[in-house]
Amino acid sequence: MKLLRLGDRDPSVAEARAAFIHLGFLPVAPRQAAVADNAPVTATGPATATTAGAVTPAEPDGQTSATEAERSAAETEPAVTADLFDRELDNAVRAFQQSRGLSVDGIIGPDTFRAIEEARRRLGDRLLYFSVTHPFVGDDVTALQERLSNMGFDVGRADGIFGARTDVAVRDFQRNRGLDPDGLCGPRTLRELKRLERTVTGGRQDVLRESVRLLARGPSLLGMVVAIDPGHGGDDPGVTSGPLCERDLMADLASRLEARLLASGLEAHLVHGPHESPSEAERAARANEIGADLLVSLHVDASGSIQAQGVSTYYYGHARGSSAVGERFALLVQREIISRTDMVDCRAHPKTWELLRRTRMPAVQIDLGYLTNAHDVAALASTEFRAAVAEALLAATQRLFLPPEQDPPTGQLRVPRIAART
Numbered sequence: 001m002k003l004l005r006l007g008d009r010d011p012s013v014a015e016a017r018a019a020f021i022h023l024g025f026l027p028v029a030p031r032q033a034a035v036a037d038n039a040p041v042t043a044t045g046p047a048t049a050t051t052a053g054a055v056t057p058a059e060p061d062g063q064t065s066a067t068e069a070e071r072s073a074a075e076t077e078p079a080v081t082a083d084l085f086d087r088e089l090d091n092a093v094r095a096f097q098q099s100r101g102l103s104v105d106g107i108i109g110p111d112t113f114r115a116i117e118e119a120r121r122r123l124g125d126r127l128l129y130f131s132v133t134h135p136f137v138g139d140d141v142t143a144l145q146e147r148l149s150n151m152g153f154d155v156g157r158a159d160g161i162f163g164a165r166t167d168v169a170v171r172d173f174q175r176n177r178g179l180d181p182d183g184l185c186g187p188r189t190l191r192e193l194k195r196l197e198r199t200v201t202g203g204r205q206d207v208l209r210e211s212v213r214l215l216a217r218g219p220s221l222l223g224m225v226v227a228i229d230p231g232h233g234g235d236d237p238g239v240t241s242g243p244l245c246e247r248d249l250m251a252d253l254a255s256r257l258e259a260r261l262l263a264s265g266l267e268a269h270l271v272h273g274p275h276e277s278p279s280e281a282e283r284a285a286r287a288n289e290i291g292a293d294l295l296v297s298l299h300v301d302a303s304g305s306i307q308a309q310g311v312s313t314y315y316y317g318h319a320r321g322s323s324a325v326g327e328r329f330a331l332l333v334q335r336e337i338i339s340r341t342d343m344v345d346c347r348a349h350p351k352t353w354e355l356l357r358r359t360r361m362p363a364v365q366i367d368l369g370y371l372t373n374a375h376d377v378a379a380l381a382s383t384e385f386r387a388a389v390a391e392a393l394l395a396a397t398q399r400l401f402l403p404p405e406q407d408p409p410t411g412q413l414r415v416p417r418i419a420a421r422t
Contacts, residue, residue: 004108006090014082019116025092101318101352128185130167219402222265227292230254231299233277239302241371250298257390263417284358295363302372309373310344314365317350326362332399336392339411
């Protein structure tokens, strides 16, 4: 699809503007509000009728009144400017992106367009059910998952994707309410959900379930499966700076991390080879297929400002919820990297990027500095820095599974090359 940004003029901009008005991120156009109000105009002289039903003073033949000229311009202005990507629309796009956990760049690209389409969906707009090949995705699914989770049914995290886990939860709910457990979320199931809506509020059962699973896993790393996703690949070099490029740097780091994990008794798998660059959805699907316990995606960043620098870590989350274990893992990763290097701490943040959203295991994406900043370039070019990052990621993985009383201070854990069973 064509990317839309500030200053563009295109028919698709008008469609986007209408969508943001519908979603409440833009006000109704002033002309539309005036027509709705239908306020009459008081005349002070002989009058003539107008198409709007108002009354205006008459003018000599061959002349047009100032009021008529202004109204004509006002009526034609939306048709002229609706397809212009102006500052008001740019602010609306950024506010929408912020609310949806997307990169806030003001550009309507594939991720933002997808989020707009999902935001239009309301529970009850369509029949929902589990489809293996084309799962339903949207805010209506998120609302269904949240309601079921509040009632104690296990849907996992509310990611807006109607998957197998949501299907099981719907069928369990239907059985509990004496309905046919066909997995179809239609009028009858929605009616039962509505009846219980006011009696069930609050709670984060998904957080409790994730925490229990984490404790049940135990502190041993033996046999744990970690999926490693080096950013970009193949013909896609990612961010470049002179002889350095994101693809090659992250491939080297991924190789170091894989070797370090294997040496400590874990299983490590690269989700793609050096000569391919699959989509985020495909990377997530591959991690799911191998049954990974964790996923680590490795990237670097770039900025129009040479002052931008530092390390950031991202996990799945938005205003309505997040992956509890993913968030904890991201915080551990961020702290370990910062404590073992001299990089600036840009903290951990929730995002709804496809890779983080579609993985069934806790997943993090790490941006290990900016290739547009001299300090970060020097660090990334250093093999010692990449080795320190690999060690930090291993330490964060171990700390994730340690009970609080055994968790050492940040930066002090050294995982042996042969992990012993406990």
